[in-house]
Amino acid sequence: MSQRLSLSQAFAFLLRRDLLLALRNRAEYAMPLLFFVLVITLFPLALGAAPELLARIAPGIIWVAALLAAMLSLDSIFRSDFDDGSLEQILLSAHPVAVLVLAKVCAHWLVTGLPLLLVAPLLAEMLGMPAAAQPTLLLTILLGTPILSMIGAIGVALTVGLRKGGIILSLLVLPLYVPVLIFAASATENAATGFDSSAQIYMLVAFLFLSTSLSPWATAAALRMSVS
Amino acid sequence: MFLWFHKLGSPPHFYRIAGKWIPWLNWMFLVLLVAGLYGGLILAPPDYQQGESYRIIFVHVPSAWMSLFIYVAMAVCGAIIIIWRMKLAEIVLISSAPIGASFTFLALVTGSLWGKPMWGTYWVWDARLTSELILLFLYLGVIGLHNAIDDKRTAARAVAILALVGVVNIPIIHYSVEWWHSLHQGATVTKFDKPSIHWSMLLPLLLMALAFQVYYVLALFHRCRAEILRRERNSKWIEEL
């Protein structure tokens, strides 16, 4: 009899499998990114293109848009696995489900959160954000979006079994996003106005550790609830 | 001890006990409420800064306390549901949510009514009002999720997980919002903070808090009894009632 894979191998396997699936469904995963860009273009159209106004509200706009884009993409973490029964197989795995969930959330972040990093500098430039603030903006996105995926995973896991999960999902998840929004937007704003933003960055790091260590357990419990 | 716990946990038993307690709780609530209101509205002196309008704190502050207390109570039920799968905890959790949401709403309304004479507007993005608003969303999420799931035992498990997640997040949200507020508003006076409070105001405040606490238990018992009847409508002991 052969042995089962080690936990890290299983983690890597599932991560790779989800990335492969994303690669084969490219069009679907490009949507949140498109949405992110689209929402940000709406603001100058609604508020007028006065450069000083846009520059002032740019950090807030970018982060609100990132929040909405993250929320829009959440459903894809578990939806297709739930629909075709793969989720049952994952829950029946010999490995701890929380670790497998972490692999799926990591994969999801790599395909939906990370791309925001690529377009954010462009959008920041379009909104006239000072160049000095851009490294901080990218850092907050790098630290903040995985938190959004972690928290969001709990929400999706709770609602994936529902026919109309979408609207409930936003009600569950958006209030929990508030701390990330506050600290990330404020860090960027501080950087744009030439102040120190290390306090906010440290808070985001703390949130990241906290959510990474707690969220997979809650998500696993919620998934067990959803399939039963 | 465990046996007692187990017995109390059985819905029929709880149904009867709660039924016996309700008249007593009615009286307790009434007495505390009248005493608290009398102390707060008539005996307590007007505030030297805010005049008479401060008196709304006798409703506002206790309901804000209750809004937090009930969420924590729900999270405790959530832990019991996940660990022991106790039916009564499911019923208490579900029955608590609308009561908690109502207290939160009351705290918001009284807070903004208080804001009108203080700030000249019904709504300011004050730290506590803002966190209270987010708390209301958390409550609505719990209620919404419960309504969306057909099987009530599954729904209870979902809501239990959500309440636990929420209770971890509440302090984080609260302090984030407070921090955000201090950052954006600078050194404005937070009107809700009182350095010291005279006993003639404190005593009615505590009485009101106690009255609200009793009201919560009272409302909870009523709702739980209704929920028990709904859930166990097919079982034998209900037909005997």
Added chain:
Amino acid sequence: MHSTVLLQTCNLSCMRNDRLLFEHLDIGLEAGQMLVVEGPNGCGKTSLLRILTGLRLADGGDVLWRGEPIDRLAGDYFEQVNYVGHHDGVKHELSCLENLRLARAMGVPSAHDLDAVLDMVNLYAYGETEVGSLSAGQKRRLALARLLATDALLWILDEPFTSLDKASMALFSGLFEQHLQQQGVIVMTSHHDISLPTQSLQRLKMGGAE
């Protein structure tokens, strides 16, 4: 005698939406035995199977594996179980081989080579084909191929023969028989009349008067 009972339920009960599906259910399965659960639609067959897998919680009673409650065994139980439910649990965007590799990564890989496994279920030619382009019956065969790709003692199968043709049904009945001979245990539901080894077969009739 007692030690050979692998899967056992004690006083199992299950509710759905306040409706009692079954109660006081006691099952005992020894190595090499098979249980066929029968009954009309909605009588709780699928719920029972899902409780046995541990996907669903029973509303009362216990499921024991070698005398220990399955919720305490967790992963040690799951590696002994292979479940094929209503859904095939295969990803349409992946090829047959990729799907089976995933199944192996999640459980305990069997000694068989994956090409050999595909050969056994007559899908050898489709190893690199995306599952989305297969027919329903071929997908079902791929789902059942998971049973061979991993080493699990307990097979729990919910309507395994759905959308299979006669030849495939015979093929899998043969494979089930082989599994029983190797001291495995099978629990399944089926509306199909198939030839199954009778000597080690238990039948459970569900639903009816209640």
